[in-house]
Amino acid sequence: MSSIRILNLSKVYDDSTHAVKQINLNIDDGEFIVLVGPSGCGKSTLLRMIAGLETISDGELYIGDRLVNNLEPAERDIAMVFQNYALYPHMTVYKNMAYGLKNRGFSASEIEERVQKTAKMLEIEQFLTRKPKALSGGQRQRVAMGRALVREPAAFLLDEPLSNLDAKLRVQMRVEIKQLQKRLKTTSLYVTHDQLEAMTLGDRLVVLNQGQVEQVGAPLEVYNRPETLFVAGFIGSPSMNLIDIDHLDKSINAHALSSLPKGTDILGIRPDCLSSSQPNEPSIQLECNMTLFEPSGAESHLYMSLKDQQQILIMRVESLKQEFSEPYFKVYAKIKDIHPFNKLSGKRTD
């Protein structure tokens, strides 16, 4: 168990792709960090640099108190879970889990004890003599976790470990991983692009965009107060409506708009903060017509286009109401639910 300190870390690939740019991050001992961001933003690259599988172009990386920039992966005392699991196909589950320990010179009895303990914890005892081919996807995933856990490393690095599982199993494993981490209190870095995993798993969320950190914070903090336009659009599903202030009816909304901070020209409104009935507190109103109703059980979404504009808005509704079929209907958003942004700087204005 250790903390991880990342100082001005950069990665430039041979073909001069600047994949990671000057990242700074302090990860406390025992913390669960989730790295999230769109495809190609450098999540895997950052994780692999920490693992030692990718060289560090610039900056410093500390695991515990050790500067590990030039250490081999094995010397960094980390364990990694790969997206495709990378189990050794010719070894039994037991041997897969024991291999790392064997290479580190553990005695046979200690290996036996640790493998059994871990297998029990993950409920894979009955598979120990099988080869990976004879396991289902979910079981393989557990073995991959087991191979990491059995080493009792200073930190776990997981690169989209659940993305090859079906939806139901993913939810189940997500809960299990969270519980395991709470119990073992091992520093963990988890890469994902799944919104739900990002929101539910981590103690802190790191949102990456084009190799840079956009925002770091507790998941709810990031959700409730996105600092940049990018984070606002990226975190949350369906994503936040970002409405250009020019698309609003200035005369009706004059009063409401004047109460927004100076420099605001984009209004961020979550789909569940729009409503079709006028609230009795300061709000803005928009005229829309329906383009699509998307029912999905617990919550349904209404796609609407703003009057005279191309922009599509999404609103969460409970059911399809009569009024939505009228050519134009009004939706409202409370001023306090609006996230004000400046288009040019991409930052929040309040």
Add this chain to the structure above:
Amino acid sequence: MVDNDRWGNLLAHCILIVGVALVVFPIYIAVIASTHTGSTFLSGTLPLLPGKEAWTNYTTVIFEGRSRAGTPPIAQMLWNSFIMAMAITIGKLSISLLSAFAIVYFQFRFRLFFFWIIFLTLMLPVEVRIVPTFQVVADLGMLNSFAGLSIPLIASATATFLFRQFFMTIPEEMLEAARVDGAGPLKFFKDILLPLSITNIAALFVIMFIYGWNQYLWPLLITTDPSYYTIVMGIQRMATGGDSEPLWHLVMATVVVAALPPVLVILFMQRLFVKGLTETEK
């Protein structure tokens, strides 16, 4: 794919049967001929049914040889061939595994250059470079030795190339997982690459063994001492050597015996690679 047309089926089978007969008939004749006396052979008509001389013919070739034609008993030659074929096979496999490993997993200068150099030698079989190779072997004093018989035939571009292609299909994460698990390059090679390659190794083993076993020109050239004769050149000597007419019944018996070891190797290795095919996956 093919529809169940009865006549088509019949035709296909006829073609297949003719094909098999073409391949099998000469072998059958050889087996039959090895069971008759020499005089039956010289009478001009080949019998199609086995004769009674099998025991005498086979014991003669195996234990006595044909001293007049200068060929030792074939037991000795079989052994020589076996040693040579095994040395070539094992040598080729180890060298090509190691060089493919180097080419795929290590970054060194001129890596691609070396790969192409190896690849180019594919176009230079022994027969093409036989004169310079003979000179080198002679200068090194390796004539009439197992080293001389096998070492010049060991370099193998084919196997290197095949192993390279195979290694490149192994996902990179396998190497990365092994690195995280604390396996250095040699451990990775021994614990992961070798076991994963077992099917390929078995298949190449068969091919290489037969290649080594069937070597003819090279052993003929560099051995003058009968105790290093190989079986294939022994057959040639039996057929052409000596003053008298070749003793065809004995030649045929030798041919049949000489064909057995490769068959045994195939049978043995086949178990391995069928097992490999069903057990490994990438």
